[in-house]
Amino acid sequence: MRKQERAKIVAERLQELYPNPPIPLRHRDPFTLLVAVVLSAQCTDKMVNKVTPKLWELADNPCAMSRRSEAEILEVIRPLGLAPRKAKAIRELSRILCEEYDGQVPADMEALEKLPGVGHKTASxxxxxxxGKPAFPVDTHIHRLAQRWGLSSGKSVTQTEKDLKRLFPESEWNRLHLQMIYYGREHCTARGCDGRRCPICRELYPQRRKPVVTRKA
Structure with missing residues (x-):
């Protein structure tokens, strides 16, 4: 089976399972989403969603957040991993948004990537x-699935993103990103599937005998 044929099957099966995938991080607007994504680094969405309501009570816009101290922010997000670093980044990016962007999150990839604590994946x-801009953020789940499904060599997250963008129409990127995350969490997990067990892996590679060793993101 050719790579393009596998991609077609993947898109069809994911659409059947998740026709309208919700955004897993709870948020109110671009700013609260940005902060939630920053907080999600090396942390589960479930944990982030437990913490953010209290954080929004503290401040829910860039200017208000920039007036809070790192200690105040840290006190709220302490249950999350890398909390001190994230508290510093959130306060500083809030200050920049307040002072340089009139308190708005710029809808510009380059501008987002310049913000403290914001890398390419977060900006995407x-x-x-x-x-609603076309992007294909690659997290650990997507990186793993792309390798198991033979859609990318998995040499790097950057390469995986390029491979997936070439295989799928731009209009499907945003939806597929979410669909793959949900499938990776529910069916093709890191330990629950080794490239031979989940429904899509079995359909794509019915004769596969050896487990797939994937490169980490």
Missing amino acids: VVMAQAF
């Missing part, structure tokens, strides 16, 4: 989920 998530 915000562009896709807050502004």
Whole structure:
């Protein structure tokens, strides 16, 4: 089976399972989504969603957040991993948004990537989920699935993103990103599937005998 044929099957099966995938991080607007994505680094969405309501009570816009101290922010987000670093980044990016962007999150990839604590993946998530701009953020789940499904060599997250963008129409990127995340969490998990067990892996590679060793993101 050719790579393009596998991609077609993947898109069809994911659409059957998740026709309208919701955004997993709870948010109110681009700013609260941006902060939630920053908080999600090395942390589950479930944990982030437990913490953010209290954080929005503290401040829910860039200017208000910039007036809070790192200690105040840290106190709220302490249950999350890398909390001190994230508290510093959130306060500083809030200050920049307040002073340089009139308290608005820019709908621009380059501008987002310059913000403290915001890398390419975080910026891509915000562009896709807050502004509806075509993007294909690659997290650990997507990186793993792309390798198991033979859609990418998995040499790097950057390469996986390029491979997926070439295989799928731009109009499907945002939806597929979410669909793959849900499938990776529910069916093709890191330990629950080794490239031979989940429904899509079995359909794509019915004769596969050896487990797939994937490269980490």
